[in-house]
Amino acid sequence: MAKVSVQFTLNGAEKAEFIDSGTTLLHALRDKIGDTSPKGGCHQGTCGACSVIIDGELRLSCLTLAETCSGAAITTTSGLSEGGVLHPLQRAFLDAFATQCGFCTPGMIMAAKVLLDHTPNPSRDEVVEALSGNICRCTGYEPIIQAVLTAARSNSQNAARGESKKMELRKSYFADQRKDDLHEIGQPRPRSDSPGHVTGKTAYFADRNFPGMLHLKMVRSPHHHARILSIDISEAEKHPGVVKILTAKDVPHNVYTILILIQIGPEDETVLADGKVRWKGEAVVAVLAETERAAQEAAAKVKVDYEVLPAVFDMEEALKPGAPIVNEYHGRNYYLYDSGECRKVRFGDVEAGFASADHVLEQTYQSSPIEHAPTETTGCIVAPEGNDRFTCYTNTQAMFFTLDNASIILQMPGNRLHFVGGTVGGGFGGKVDVIVEPIAILGAKLTGRPVSFIYSRAEEMQISSPRAAEKVVIKDGVMKDGRIVARKVTGYTDAGAYSRHSPYGAQKGAGHYPGPYTIPNVWIDTYCVYTNRTPSSAMRGFGVTIGDFALEVQMDKLARLIGMDPLEFRFINAYRDGDMKAHRQPTEGAALIECMQEASRAANWPVAEKFMAMSSYAKGA
Amino acid sequence: MAIRRGRGVAAINYPTGMNLGGDPTQALVHSTPTGNFMVTLSSVDLGQGMKQIMAQICAETIGVPTDRVVVDTADTDTGPHCMGTFASRGTHRAGNAVIQAAREARQVMLEVAAEELEVNASDLETDGQGNILVKGAPQKSISIFDVALSAHFKRGRSISGRGMFLIPRSYPEKETGAMKPSTCYAHACTVAEVEVDDETGEVTVLTVKNVFEIGRALNPKMVEQQLVGGSWMGISHALYETTEPYYPNRDHGGTDFNQYLMPGPGDLAQTEIIVLERPSADGPYGAKGPGEMCANPQIPAVANAVFDAVGVRIDTLPITPERILRALKAQASN
Numbered sequence: 015m016a017k018v019s020v021q022f023t024l025n026g027a028e029k030a031e032f033i034d035s036g037t038t039l040l041h042a043l044r045d046k047i048g049d050t051s052p053k054g055g056c057h058q059g060t061c062g063a064c065s066v067i068i069d070g071e072l073r074l075s076c077l078t079l080a081e082t083c084s085g086a087a088i089t090t091t092s093g094l095s096e097g098g099v100l101h102p103l104q105r106a107f108l109d110a111f112a113t114q115c116g117f118c119t120p121g122m123i124m125a126a127k128v129l130l131d132h133t134p135n136p137s138r139d140e141v142v143e144a145l146s147g148n149i150c151r152c153t154g155y156e157p158i159i160q161a162v163l164t165a166a167r168s169n170s171q172n173a174a175r176g177e178s179k180k181m182e183l184r185k186s187y188f189a190d191q192r193k194d195d196l197h198e199i200g201q202p203r204p205r206s207d208s209p210g211h212v213t214g215k216t217a218y219f220a221d222r223n224f225p226g227m228l229h230l231k232m233v234r235s236p237h238h239h240a241r242i243l244s245i246d247i248s249e250a251e252k253h254p255g256v257v258k259i260l261t262a263k264d265v266p267h268n269v270y271t272i273l274i275l276i277q278i279g280p281e282d283e284t285v286l287a288d289g290k291v292r293w294k295g296e297a298v299v300a301v302l303a304e305t306e307r308a309a310q311e312a313a314a315k316v317k318v319d320y321e322v323l324p325a326v327f328d329m330e331e332a333l334k335p336g337a338p339i340v341n342e343y344h345g346r347n348y349y350l351y352d353s354g355e356c357r358k359v360r361f362g363d364v365e366a367g368f369a370s371a372d373h374v375l376e377q378t379y380q381s382s383p384i385e386h387a388p389t390e391t392t393g394c395i396v397a398p399e400g401n402d403r404f405t406c407y408t409n410t411q412a413m414f415f416t417l418d419n420a421s422i423i424l425q426m427p428g429n430r431l432h433f434v435g436g437t438v439g440g441g442f443g444g445k446v447d448v449i450v451e452p453i454a455i456l457g458a459k460l461t462g463r464p465v466s467f468i469y470s471r472a473e474e475m476q477i478s479s480p481r482a483a484e485k486v487v488i489k490d491g492v493m494k495d496g497r498i499v500a501r502k503v504t505g506y507t508d509a510g511a512y513s514r515h516s517p518y519g520a521q522k523g524a525g526h527y528p529g530p531y532t533i534p535n536v537w538i539d540t541y542c543v544y545t546n547r548t549p550s551s552a553m554r555g556f557g558v559t560i561g562d563f564a565l566e567v568q569m570d571k572l573a574r575l576i577g578m579d580p581l582e583f584r585f586i587n588a589y590r591d592g593d594m595k596a597h598r599q600p601t602e603g604a605a606l607i608e609c610m611q612e613a614s615r616a617a618n619w620p621v622a623e624k625f626m627a628m629s630s631y632a633k634g635a
Numbered sequence: 636m637a638i639r640r641g642r643g644v645a646a647i648n649y650p651t652g653m654n655l656g657g658d659p660t661q662a663l664v665h666s667t668p669t670g671n672f673m674v675t676l677s678s679v680d681l682g683q684g685m686k687q688i689m690a691q692i693c694a695e696t697i698g699v700p701t702d703r704v705v706v707d708t709a710d711t712d713t714g715p716h717c718m719g720t721f722a723s724r725g726t727h728r729a730g731n732a733v734i735q736a737a738r739e740a741r742q743v744m745l746e747v748a749a750e751e752l753e754v755n756a757s758d759l760e761t762d763g764q765g766n767i768l769v770k771g772a773p774q775k776s777i778s779i780f781d782v783a784l785s786a787h788f789k790r791g792r793s794i795s796g797r798g799m800f801l802i803p804r805s806y807p808e809k810e811t812g813a814m815k816p817s818t819c820y821a822h823a824c825t826v827a828e829v830e831v832d833d834e835t836g837e838v839t840v841l842t843v844k845n846v847f848e849i850g851r852a853l854n855p856k857m858v859e860q861q862l863v864g865g866s867w868m869g870i871s872h873a874l875y876e877t878t879e880p881y882y883p884n885r886d887h888g889g890t891d892f893n894q895y896l897m898p899g900p901g902d903l904a905q906t907e908i909i910v911l912e913r914p915s916a917d918g919p920y921g922a923k924g925p926g927e928m929c930a931n932p933q934i935p936a937v938a939n940a941v942f943d944a945v946g947v948r949i950d951t952l953p954i955t956p957e958r959i960l961r962a963l964k965a966q967a968s969n
Contacts, residue, residue: 606822
């Protein structure tokens with residue numbers, strides 16, 4: 015590849031580099047010069063994490079060719095503080111607690127700096143406009159907007175929509191159960207990690223660059239369900255820069271399941287597809303090459319012959335007799351619990367409850383898969399330590415969980431593996447699957463070289479596990495006076511093609527229904543269903559979030575059905591200390607009633623005095 | 636055609652820690668001869684601030700300022716086992732382990748101080764500023780720095796402690812489902828106010844008032860961070876997000892941030908956060924896990940508000956303009 019020379023100033027210092035023609039400024043800054051403060055969140059110009067300032071203008075370094083920057087003056091967040099003194103924007107981000115994972119922070123600060131350089135006293139709307147090209151998944155943006163306004167010392171009187179009050183602690187509730195005599199706990203201490211975030215110095219796993227590092231790219235299934243007739247890697251192997259190509263036969267223990275560590279089997283997923291693919295995007299062949307580009311180009315030269323098979327996408331269809339079997343390791347399109355085809359909860363007599371009810375309402379709720387969309391994509395970098403040990407720098411949410419699974423998949427004793435994390439650029443449950451690490455470690459072992467395997471943004475969006483789609487059917491019997499006397503819930507979790515964490519999530523739903531209400535007759539069935547789609551897995555609120563949507567919309571419908579205020583209806587049914595739950599645990603530490611009382615006040619949603627006088631403490635107390 | 640306003644409420648609870656338990660976490664604490672304390676873990680900080688919270692928990696337990704504690708985590712060579720950062724378990728599980736380890740270290744520290752001061756360890760207390768005092772006679776004191784030096788170089792003691800927290804695993808009874816899913820629950824109630832344009836189907840969330848009960852706010856500013864961000868994500872889930880917009884049809888899945896929709900900084904609801912604290916019986920200083928549940932109540936609250944505004948129920952997430960318009964059309968034709 016043609017080399018070009020490029021010369022510019024970076025944060026005031028002269029830089030001159032020889033780079034491959036076509037290298038992005040982001041790669042040049044991070045991998046050649048070593049300024050890792052611009053982050054690669056998407057490499058397609060949609061997240062803003064790579065933002066830098068070029069000759070006074072905000073630019074996306076992932077879409078800027080380094081060779082076009084000769085003679086330019088480039089500023090990055092790492093160059094903002096002078097002599098150890100933070101720039102006012104950096105200070106303001108700290109003071110406003112405007113960083114969480116910190117991955118978007120350097121880009122946010124760049125965008126804000128350009129705004130303030132041009133508009134020293136911006137309105138809130140101008141701040142919003144300036145930040146609108148930068149994605150944050152943690153903060154909800156408000157603290158960032160406040161930080162920029164503070165840095166501008168702008169006393170915006172503009173009470174536009176979106177301006178929010180500070181959080182309030184209501185100490186009057188439960189004061190008898192709490193001693194507020196602590197020194198460090200309960201104090202709003204500054205976060206020790208934030209200074210690293212605002213200066214771009216926090217090290218994320220990808221902020222490492224090892225000499226001779228290889229890049230791994232996956233050949234993925236273009237079909238939802240297909241038999242693999244043949245795989246031909248001969249052309250790909252000849253592609254310049256290719257070092258190693260891996261197929262199923264290279265993986266020591268290719269069929270695995272992550273929850274085997276807590277005895278939830280069977281092993282049902284392949285690291286690299288063997289004989290069949292069961293979802294569009296499934297990993298088939300891993301290509302390791304000197305550059306990302308070579309790996310990508312070689313991957314396109316891998317020829318896989320498929321025989322397309324009928325696929326099933328709808329959970330109802332999947333559960334019908336005669337439906338195509340998604341996953342032979344289960345032999346049926348649902349997970350078989352020790353309790354049978356579903357996890358069950360039986361409490362009281364639900365049919366008798368319906369028979370005695372004034373009204374019965376059955377409704378169906380549905381969700382679609384949801385992506386965690388962390389600003390930092392899933393990935394790892396593996397470095398051989400030279401002593402048959404491998405250090406895996408990873409953004410997994412669970413170090414030993416991943417290490418133990420890698421040990422099984424690679425048939426490698428755990429003491430050969432060293433996992434190092436750090437700050438993760440957002441997880442939300444999306445980084446608890448064990449996907450990138452085992453194959454990258456295998457690549458490092460077989461080549462003796464460091465290996466980087468980092469998801470593209472497109473892979474993060476469509477290949478990494480989403481939150482499962484769920485279908486929830488709720489049937490309730492309710493009395494005119496507001497008491498729910500029977501609740502039957504049937505929940506379906508769409509696991510996609512493999513289990514990952516879904517059998518656990520469906521089971522968690524069974525433990526959560528019928529919600530925070532005391533109902534004498536309850537029947538719960540939760541199913542984990544297999545379909546030919548991207549395997550789903552854990553996400554923030556796993557097993558509960560969609561159930562709560564269904565339960566709480568159902569509560570609204572029930573209240574309206576009997577002509578009762580929806581908030582008062584919830585007070586009538588709210589659980590309190592000592593109430594027996596459907597899964598036969600007495601309620602402890604309830605606080606639903608007090609939350610609703612405070613919401614009634616805060617939202618000016620009055621309820622009858624008797625509800626405001628209620629307590630979660632044991633009835634009659 | 637008009638802009639219609641509505642409001643909705645939802646109330647929820649959420650379990651802390653892995654469903655059914657059985658998810659251990661360990662921690663180690665030791666002092667250095669500088670009088671600082673090191674917490675060693677393998678838990679992962681995802682941006683929620685686990686390192687800071689563990690430092691505050693350790694500092695509170697030992698009786699030193701938080702900046703005297705350093706947290707080393709997410710390294711399997713140095714940190715003892717942790718199940719992982721998920722299931723709202725980090726603060727609860729790792730926090731309990733840190734407390735146990737810090738108590739053991741504190742006990743050794745007080746024993747060494749007692750030898751230096753020639754009193755009983757039970758007669759000593761910490762002042763939270765880095766000193767150990769004799770109860771009732773605060774003029775008789777020794778700095779923790781001096782205690783650390785004495786322990787290491789003079790008395791041959793290791794000021795250190797081991798911490799472990801495990802809720803034994805519960806196994807559901809097959810037929811009845813009798814089980815113990817969790818030992819403590821956080822709570823929330825949200826009221827959302829929306830405007831719905833019945834011509835375009837577009838929903839604008841005007842306000843969300845969130846009340847969260849989270850056990851104990853160990854660091855109120857960090858709690859606020861999570862709750863504000865979670866509330867935003869809940870609204871985002873309600874109205875925008877999916878990788879399969881026509882599920883179960885597999886087409887039209889977004890592959891970037893232009894196609895995968897989330898509210899931007901110009902689309903924020905006015906957000907109010909109120910926190911109640913009912914300490915959990917088994918949480919570190921009463922804490923529960925607020926990180927996940929804070930994104931749940933907005934979804935049904937917004938759904939209920941949309942119904943209140945335009946009189947149609949959208950029972951499929953996300954509640955898109957298309958779904959609202961189709962429902963309005965169906966309603967009009969009935």
